[in-house]
Amino acid sequence: MAVALSPDQELATKAFLDALGEAGATCVSRATAIKFLFARKFDVARAHALWRQHEATRRREGLTKFEPFEDPLKTELATGKFTILPTRDATGAAIAVFTANKHFPTQTTHQTTLQGVVYQLDVALQSLETQRAGLVFIYDMTDSKYTNFDYELSQKILTMLKGGYPAKLKKVLIVTAPLWFKAPFRILRLFVREKLRERVHTVSAPQLGAHVPRASLPRQLGGQLTPDHAAWLEHCRNCYTNNIQNNKLDGVIDEYVISNYIPPVKTQNGLIEHEVACDMTSDRVARLGDNQADIMHISDPPYTCDTSPLRHSHGYNGDMKGGHINSGDEDDTDLITRGTWSSGEASPGLSDEECGGGGAGESAAALLARLRALGRRGLVAEYDDIRARPPHGTFHHAKLPSNVAKNRYTDVLCYDHSRVLLSQTDPDDPTTDYINANYVDGYKQKNAFICTQGPLPKTFGDFWRMVWEQGSLVVVMTTRATERGRVKCGQYWPAAAGARATHGAFAVATESVDAHEDYVVSHLLLTDLRTEQTRRVWHGQYVRWPDYGVPGGGRAQPVLRFLHHVRAAQRSALHHLGDKWAGHSRGPPIVVHCSAGIGRTGTFITLDVCTSRLAAEGTVDVRGTVLRVRAQRAHSIQMPEQYVFCHLALLEYAVMQGYLESAELNGFDDDNEDESE
Template identity: 40%
Template sequence: CIADGISPATKQFLEEINKWTSQHGVSPLSWDVAVKFLMARKFDVLRAIELFHSYRETRLREGIVKLQPHEEPLRSELLSGKFTVLGVRDPSGASIALYTAKLHHPSKTGNHVVLQALFYLLDRAVESWWVFVWFRCQSKSEKSVQPFACWLQGAFPARLKKVLIVGAPVWFRVPYNLLSLLLKEKLRERVQMVKMSDLRQHLPRDCLPEHLGGCLPLDVHSWNLQLLSEQNGRVDPVDELVGIPLENTSIHVPGPEAMGLAELMAHLNRAQRSGIYLEYEELRREQPPGTFTCALAAHNQERNRYGDVLCLDQTRVRLKARRNERSDYINASFMDGYKQKNAYIGTQGPLEKTYGDFWRMVWEQSVLVIVMTTRTDEGGRRKCGQYWPKEEGGQEVYGHIAVVNHRVDKQAHYNQTTLELHNTETFEQRQVTHFQFLSWPDYGVPSSALSLIDFLGAVKHQQQWAVQAFGSQWRGHPLGPPMVVHCSAGIGRTGTFCALDICLSELQDVGTLNICQTVRRMRAQRAFSIQTPEQYYFCHTAILEHAQRQGLLSANQ
């Protein structure tokens, strides 16, 4: 955490590397970039430094600097469909990337351009400890695999789990043997040639595209187009020295500074409330790593409930284009969860003028659960519109989505409402569960931490049940589509709820957690998440109360 300083490994790495950057008159590395290199080498500082220089030298040697992704020939290569990252992860949480070698035509595209595209895309895809890559190798040229040799030799800041070469033709044996000779022994063991019929032994069906025997629809262009769209108008990170990626690692995974419960308790006892407040103040001072151009556009400002609570361009949810509409804007942000991309959509309490946009987003993102952590009115002020039919049997139409209230179950601290959505354009229908937590004052914390954690448990149970009921209609991450979470502004109570879910998920998975890192990463996606030091402190005490109730931590520790 902030009070303890960054980890010794990260500090040592930054000191050594930034000596080099200062000598060469270039920008120093950020903490997040340093961690990326260290993670790739299991926090062995010397090996991470070696990797940094190998990566830098490779990019300089291969001319992978000052990339222009919107100019030819790189743009065409990026959109060729050869390389894409799937929207799911394997059961261990590894990213899955697909390179379709049969789409490579050496007579049309040189290896230099292929390598440029590969580095550009991988820099933006690597968000976890492991990258899981396989090639579908049906090209008629052995040169189609050469661009990967330098990466496989260890010139890229990622920990490669496995390479599966699927459906390789007979002629590929010679270049495969040559490629193997270039690799270190540990890497060589991770590269395998696999028959199409045996692929399911390595990956479950829900992690494979349809053309490889799985159930995922594969759109090889959408991910690449999204990257280019997000990059448009921004200075590419590769213009800084050698292309060191400056983006934040956002998916929440265990890190080197993670704490066990006993360590968390000791840290809280040592820091006390005032020390935890200081940690929060340090986080609060960090500027959001992005821009707010779309949210600040004149024609979008009326869609923001609060003028100072805006969406980052890099993580905002985009409504699908419709005829005669000027904007795709809604004040909503994708937020990653524990080992899950886009686990949440953090958003403001809908305004009356945005009810239609809200339900359109829910439909387009296949949302199954909505979490509301505010009342519509608090302290005589309107905090959120009544955007759903409140009474059982009620029905309302919002844009082209009709919403019917089938049932309201009232619990001690929350209401659970079963809603049925009808798309009046496609004549499809879908069930969504709406949860409203009632015991959480604005800018404050719940009177009972355990009541909120019980509420979180009910939400997660419903999400799990709904994903199972959704069946084959959902082909993304096993944990399902994003949950919509909102309060009034969509940052205070929303951020606290998501932070607790992430930390408790990590605690259940590996027995550790890092509240400071979690909040930092959240704020890089939904700016200003967790609005007060009291909410930040509450995250600590709520987790410890939960642990004591579960028998994970004795009351006298």
């Protein structure tokens, strides 16, 4: 059964097969060609190079003839050290898990272990969804010892996945790496291309939720899933047997990729379903219920030739209907399901490269001309249209009785799909993972920020637990503790140099304080009292930004200076981490809060994303950026004046950086009305 391709993709497929034919490889099927092309975005030359490397790897490592139903491979597969989960990450990528403590190098050969990995990956790649969305590889080192670690095998797996296998490697997540792993990891990273190096992350179990939704993770990794490895192996057996039969019928002996049959995709009732090539009757195809319990506890075999039709949003734990996020906005839900994005629409399934860029943008000169034409009234009308849009998700966790008291304001709640999950401190109380905080993407960086409310005295411990677990190095505060006689935020850190305070399992000491005209910087030492481990945290508080408003007189330069100082602090802290940080080049999430965590917080993040994009691309998209921020942190950019300020601040930044000679807006305020609330 043929896969539907665009005309350009069909031409690329023909060119790829012709190139292989000229090289003497006449036994490669069309389906195999498509896999290699998907892995290299239908670039024929790159796909051909990948095929050559793949062929060499298979022959060098003895991965051409498998006997999965006989030892030693049969026993290797049964260990469950490597498996494919029946779920996906937020982008639709398949999730592979290698459990290090189940691997004993003295009891198996590299060839057998690699055969076990490739045998299962080949079956996973039967899914067109996996070919398009790629693969997340989790290397779980929890409870592993040095005797479980095989450096040479790890190198071979990385080398194969990064350039010798027809799957897009989205991320490598190394979970709970022990201290002794630091030295070999430093060497392993040398084998990874610089572009891919940013996709290799060493994370703790709580931090794993920032990369893969908890609902998609097995319980041993802090998730909600109980995968059935035996059912997965049975599925692999069926697919393997059926593929051999199909090969014989087609007269094709494709020894490089076992799975050379790709079923077409059909949509029915919101689910992505596939006609399967396996020998499976309809009653054996996984049936998915309407609620999460049905999704996560599938009684029928949970594997079809597509390892999962489900699509989860980032960190999602709320209701799902028919595999979709039940956001109340059908258009946005469809976008999430398709994994596509248009400027100004919300999708939690973006890659780093797509975040904050790639959508419609305009030059600084075009922005200036547009503001002259719109005037303040037109810009406020544009904001009113944004504010009138319905929420992009649900707030179930924030509304749970045991969590309500943790919210500073009853009408400012955090989305389920992007909320930050804390480690669960009480095994009998799952709500101990809650804090009123959401991940928000930055410029070409997923989860660049954590937007949160001003901590309450009862949540000080949760706040510092979040900072610790997320690896954050910088905290940005855009409010005073008290404004106009009202408490806006608790004093969750010691204000005076030399002071120390304890909140829950963490101690916070202020080592020094630097006072600037518009902001105050505190250099903090955070200590986990359970382990006595420490981390320095840079805390910047902007003190001249009124609630529900913009900096005094609408002056942008002080805020832009503060933003520059924040970024410099993040770079400096990251530099001091050195090899301890293996994630995105811009570092771990920056925690940003005001009082509610939406108005001034959203404005600060919008300015960071837009100035970063202007510096990198020469274009900006304020409206699109605000829509994306609001899709992850509800109600961000709280007032029309904050939306106007973002535009004016960008013009000021453009003049400072030489993109504009001047930014005169004659007549912009002529139609101004009092917009304050």
